[in-house]
Amino acid sequence: MSEMEDFNVPVDGGEAISNGMTNGISNGTSEHREHKEHKHRHKDKERDKDRHRDKDRHKSSHKDKDRHSSSHKSSHKDKEQGDKDRHKDKERSDKDKHRERSDRDKHRDKDKERSDKDKHRDKDKDRHRDKDKERSDKDKSRDKDKDRHRDDKRHSSSSGEKKDRDKDRDKDRRSSSHKSSHRDKDKDRHRDRDKDKERNRDKDREREKAKLETKVEPEPVFQPMEEEMIVKEEPVESEEEDKLVISEPVKEETLEEEEEEEEVPVFNRMHVKQEEEEDEEDDKPLAVRRKVKEPKEKKRKKMKDEDDDYGDFKPEKKRIKKEKKEKKPKVVKFTSAHKAEPISPSKKAKKEEDPVWKWWEETKRDDGLKWHFLEHKGPMMAENYKRLPSNVKFYYNGETMELSDLAEEAAGFYARMIEHDYTTKPVFNSNFLSDWRKLMTPKEKEKLTDLKKCDFRRIHAFYVQQNEDRKNRSKEERKALKETNEGLIAEYGWCNIDGHKQRIGNFKIEPPGLFRGRGEHPKQGMIKKRIMPEDVIINCSKDSAIPKPPPGHRWKEVRADNTVTWLACWTENIQGQTKYVMLNAASKLKGEKDWQKYETARRLHKVVDRIREQYKLDFKSKEMRIRQRAVALYFIDKLALRAGNEKDEDQADTVGCCSLRVEHLQLYEQKNGKEYVVIFDFLGKDSIRYYNEVAVEKRVFKNLQLFKENKEPGNDLFDRLNTQILNKHLNELMDGLTAKVFRTYNASRTLQEQLELLTNTDDPIIAKVLQYNRANRAVALLCNHQRAAPKTFDKSMATLQKKIDDKRDLVEEAERECKQLKKAAKSGGSQKEKIAHEKKKKALDRLREQLEKLELSATDKEENKTIALGTSKLNYLDPRISVAWCKRYDVPIEKVYNKTQRSKFQWAIDMATADYNFMGEPMNISRNNDDYGEEEEEE
DNA sequence: CTTGGGACTTAGCACTGTGACC
DNA sequence: GGTCACAGTGCTAAGTCCCAAG
Known part of the structure; x- marks a missing residue:
């Protein structure tokens, strides 16, 4: 809790404001994050x-x-x-x-x-x-x-x-x-708010860190940027700006930083002009051009059509697809060698003694194909429904009611959830009822019309009991069960891909149940239907042992498409989306992609300064669309916002950068002593609230005012921008660049910088791990990765605190005793006394160490209350940074990555040395070995 | 050029097994 | 041996991005 001071630090970012546009603002990753509560x-x-x-x-x-009860517990933070x-x-x-x-x-x-x-x-x-x-x-x-x-x-x-x-x-x-x-x-979202509160603390803390970070950051080195960027820029400033509504303030700004009052009217005035101008041309809001989206029903119809032609092998569709794709050399060689693979003694031996396939040491083939041989057992189907015992009754309107199989199964889905919050939501209930009724016999349907009259309690109790029983299984039962499960994994959990055995990620078909959308999902409560083999498409080599459908069934289709990585897929009935069975994260296919992702991010590092220069120049472009693009990019870069694709109406209302609406930002010329503060408040992915008060550059602020002008809540903030446009632009700036890359880049960069900043070489490992977690946390904050505070948080925190107190007492006591013994030993004490003193001293040291350890873990725990570190660690942080850090400071990798993570990041553990630098020269992954020859391997 | 949808990554929550503690 | 907490894992929803069809 050394950071309490931080909390008084005013909302970040004052620095960025003043220096206007021309001089590279400090930049990105730093000043952000300030979440709180709310809704709109x-x-x-x-x-x-x-x-x-x-x-x-x-x-x-x-x-x-x-909040008050829990968090005020301790500390200044509170x-x-x-x-x-x-x-x-x-x-x-x-x-x-x-x-x-x-x-x-x-x-x-x-x-x-x-x-x-x-x-x-x-x-x-x-x-x-x-x-x-x-x-x-x-x-x-x-x-x-x-x-x-x-x-x-x-x-x-x-x-x-x-x-x-x-x-x-x-x-x-x-x-x-x-x-x-x-x-x-x-x-x-009460809970979220709770979280938010907590988060604030961290945020404050982080803010401080971020500031440091900013300082550390190297000044951008300007390199002339090819492309139109510069070209367009130049003329803007002067006369042209006069014409443009938008631009004048910009001009003004450059002249007189002080006179804010003037600007408002100017804006208004200008606005009129702008309208006229926009009327004319290209600078139209996208919405104008957008056509009406076709509702999902259509999709579903299509799906149905497809469903009609079941068959064992369906190359036709695929072929069509492939023909389209034919740019990719579709050389599927099914050599017998592949097929013989499992039999081949040498390979088999290799597999056994070296279960890790060091694919990263092989030269990557650049043929665009994902595999040349693929064999697997097909997905594992969900267990069939077993009817409830006859003594478990369902009641309707006070009377028992016998339900048909399907109806009973669905009743079970609901019954299992009656304790859950979901069942308090009207949408959930009405969706469920209407789907449920579809499964009923006419008779049932006629009778059962009101969910409120349904009594699921016996069924619920039955399932609760079942859970209990499961928990109370004897050792033998457990063991047997475990073995069965392992057997299933052995059977279904692996595939043979190009001669290597690789783990499959999700080989189980999703069982039927109720759809649990996140946030206010309009489809929550709908019934996910049972997937049958007839719904499943299998993808595997033609010459492999084709997976057998369960007896009496057939697959919807079997195809051999080696341009994709999935092994099986089916279409889910709620949103009509395809679900895939794919390999697990430790597999080559996934690992390679992951590696590539970080290399792309590292390539971004080489051009990011120029890109930043450019979008800052674009803030004053005369074209509205350019300005919007620039501001959006600024947010994506600085705040690590997601791109923000458009969404259909039958999904929860969440947004990302491009889909922000006017009500999601509030602008304050002054707030808490800072200028040009923007408050972001919206629901992002998974309906997780994003709340952040950020001081932005003046130009950004002025632009935002402009974008918001004459719009109502519900209108798009960036009405001339969407993710395609943005990504297209980004791709022109750098090959492979998309909005997402900024998130990866800024996250990884933040980690590396924070590690440099926070790691104290002399600290013991345990303290270093804490430092690592803090760096990790900075990233999680940046990316807004939240979690619900653990239900038992308060309690376990109290327990821990008690332990600390007890330990402290022990330490004090030991200190006292030690002192006494010392005295005794000094004042001509016997040998015995001296030894006793020594002993006590050692014991004291041990106690102190334990105390320290406890205190550290308390800090860590507190700081992690509502922050999820896992997501960033797994998806955004170049593992080589962590590996290098571990190597540099002699921290065992296990302290940072658990087993699963280690296997996912095996490639990085293997290839990164202590001096790996994320911001260093990117590697060419497809040429492989040569590029990192310098890097030595460590076990 | 727009739109839809396919393929894949990213995400938080739920469940489970394990080990610390009594 | 029982209880509890929590890390680890599983599950699947919800994003991103790209490409082909219209």
Whole structure:
């Protein structure tokens, strides 16, 4: 807890602000992360009010309780937190009034919205039916919706027509779906808020770190950038800017940093101009061009069609696909050698004595094929349903009711979950009921119409009991079970790929059950149907032992497509997505890809300074789309935001960078003594809240104001940008560059820098590990990797604290005794006394060490409360950085990677030396060995 | 050029086995 | 031997990105 001081550090990033654009801002990875609580919603006119309300919501509610009880336990952090809370409380009281009112409104709105949405759904269906005809009409209205932005701008002054359109728009899309869902999310996410609170502490801490980091960071070295980048840039500054609404502030800014007041009107003025201009041309919001998305039903229909042709071997489809792909030399050589592989004594021997296939030492083939020989046993199908014992009854409306097999199975799915939060959600329940009824016999269907009248308790109890029994199994039973499982893994868990035995990642077909979407998923509670062999496509070599379908069944298809890595796939019925059986992370196929990913990130390092220069220049481009692109890229780089693809409406409402909407950011010219503060508050992947207060560059800030201008909540912030556009641009800047690479790059770079910063050579290993975890944590924070605080956190923390206290007492006692003995020994004590003293001294040292260890683990634990380190470690951190660090500081690799992780990163453990530098020269993975000849191997 | 969907990575939560502790 | 906590693992949802079809 040495970092308490950090907590008073004002929100980060003041540095970045002042230096405007031309001089390379300190950059990226550092000043970010400030999460807190909250959620949103808005009503057009009430936007402001809503904002308050939202804030309130975030701040108040639940968690506060938890927070206070749990986290205030100890430390200064808590004090700090307390201050914050108090602060919030104050704000809150003012706003509560607003909230109450608007909540009521919300309810009203919600209802309305719902029905609107339904209407829309129906429309969607119709659309499918008469696609073409209907399109023109209905879609138009929809398009209108999407055109919103442009229209708003164009006709902003003109009136009635616009209002009508607005209404339509509002009905559409975000209205019900996201508003209401947000609200619900709000409720559900108490836990998150709790987390958020905690996170704040870390954040504060990290912020400080980040600052250090920033300092450490090397100044970008400018290298002339080829490409259009520069070209476009030059002229912007002067006359052209005058024409452009947008640009003037930029100009102004360069002249006079001080006069903020002026700018607002200027902006407005300009805006008018801008509208005219945009009206004209290319600089149109994307939404305008976007066509209506075809709802999922269509997909599903397609799926159905496909389903009709079951067969044993279906090369045709594949062939078609392959022909398309033919650029890739489709030389599938099924040499007998491959097939003979398992038999070949030499190879077999090799496999046995050396189970690790050091593929990274082989030369990579660049034929684009994923394998040349592939053999496996097919996926393991889910167990058949066993009916409940006859004494386990289901009750409907107080009476027992016998259910048919399918209906009973589904009842079981639900019964198992009745203790879960999910079953308190109306969406979940209604989805379940409607899917459930589809499985019922007409008779059942007729009778069973109300979920509330269903009594699942006996069934639930039955499954609970079953779990109990499972836990209480005898040793023998356990052992037998374990053996069966191992047998299954031995049978299904491995494949032979190009002569090597490799572990399969998920060889089990997903069993049926209820769909548990994350966040406010509109499809939660729907029934995932049982997958039959007839649904499964097998992929393997033609000349391999083709997996046998279970007796009485056949596969949907067997194909031999060696341009892909999957062994089997099927289509899931909830969202119509394909699910794959693939190799496990330690396999060559995955490992190679992983390695490649980090090499791409390292290549980015070589050009990142130029890219940063460029997007900073682009902040003042005269083209709106360029500015938006630049600002988005700035966020992606600086805050490690995800790209943010568009999503369908039948998914939870979450966003990433490109899909941010205006309500997701709040702009403050001044906040907490800092200028140009942007508050991000949105739900990202997995409906995990992203909350961050960041001080940004003035130009970014001004641009954001501009982007938000004349838009309503629900409108896209970047209306001229999407991920394709962004990635296309990125790819032009560097081969293979996409938005995601920035995340990898900044994460890995942060780790390396933090390790350099935090590692203290003289510390014992245990302290170093803590330092490593802190560096790791900095990354997790950057990437916003959260987890729910463990349920038992408080308790176990208290236990630990008690241990510490006890230990401390022991230490003190030992110290006292030691002193006494010392005295005795000194003042002409006997030999015996001297020995006793020595002994005590040693014991004392041991105790101290133990105490230290305990304290360290307490710190670590506290800091990790709501941060998940695993995700970044597994997906974003170049393992060679960690390996090198371990080697450099003599930390056993086991302290950093567990067994699974070690096998996943075997390639890195094998190849990285102590002086590996992520920011060093990238390797050419396909040419392999030669490139890292310098690096020696260590076991 | 847009859209849909295929393929693959990234993600958090749930479950489980194990080992520390009593 | 029983209990508990937690690390490790499994599971599968939810992203990204790319390419082909329309």
